[in-house]
Amino acid sequence: MNLSLNWITLRVRDLEASLHFYHGILGLPIERQFESRGRQIVMLGAEGQPKIELIQGSDPALLPECGVSVGFETESLDSAIEELKSRGIPLARGPVSPNPHLRFFYVLDPDGFEVQIAEHS
Known part of the structure; x- marks a missing residue:
């Protein structure tokens, strides 16, 4: 079996707040927006x-305390920290450097899910 990751689903309380975070602040492009069974997706x-x-x-479906986090890669961890701080997003944990080639930190999305921003060198 040859699998590749397609998507990760987060059930959110306030779609507009989550869109502001993931699209407006983190810059993820919106691929599509639709309604299914009465829910906005x-x-x-x-x-x-x-x-x-x-x-x-x-x-x-999952509470933030369940241990699920979403991870993103950046070219400059320091720039990402400054950009998020300038937008009022505080660091939840870190930055951490578990080895000489990896640094990362966490912020929380509007529902409290951890979002990891990592830089590999």
């Missing part, structure tokens, strides 16, 4: 890459 991510699927709902 937005697929975000660059062409040819796995997507983040946001589904509007009042009760998340």
Whole structure:
């Protein structure tokens, strides 16, 4: 079996707040937005890459405390930290450097899910 990651689904309480975070602040492009079974759904991510699927709902299928996080790669961790701080997004943890080739930190999305920003050198 040959599999590739297609998307990760996050059930969010406030779709507009989540869109502001993932699209407006993190800069993920909106691939498409639609309604299915009465719920608003937005697929975000660059062409040819796995997507983040946001589904509007009042009760998340996973609670932020469940240990799920979403990770992104950046070319400059320091620039990412400054950009997020300038937009009022505080660091939740880090930056951490577990080895000489990796540095990362975490911020929280509007529902409290951890979002990891990493730089590999």
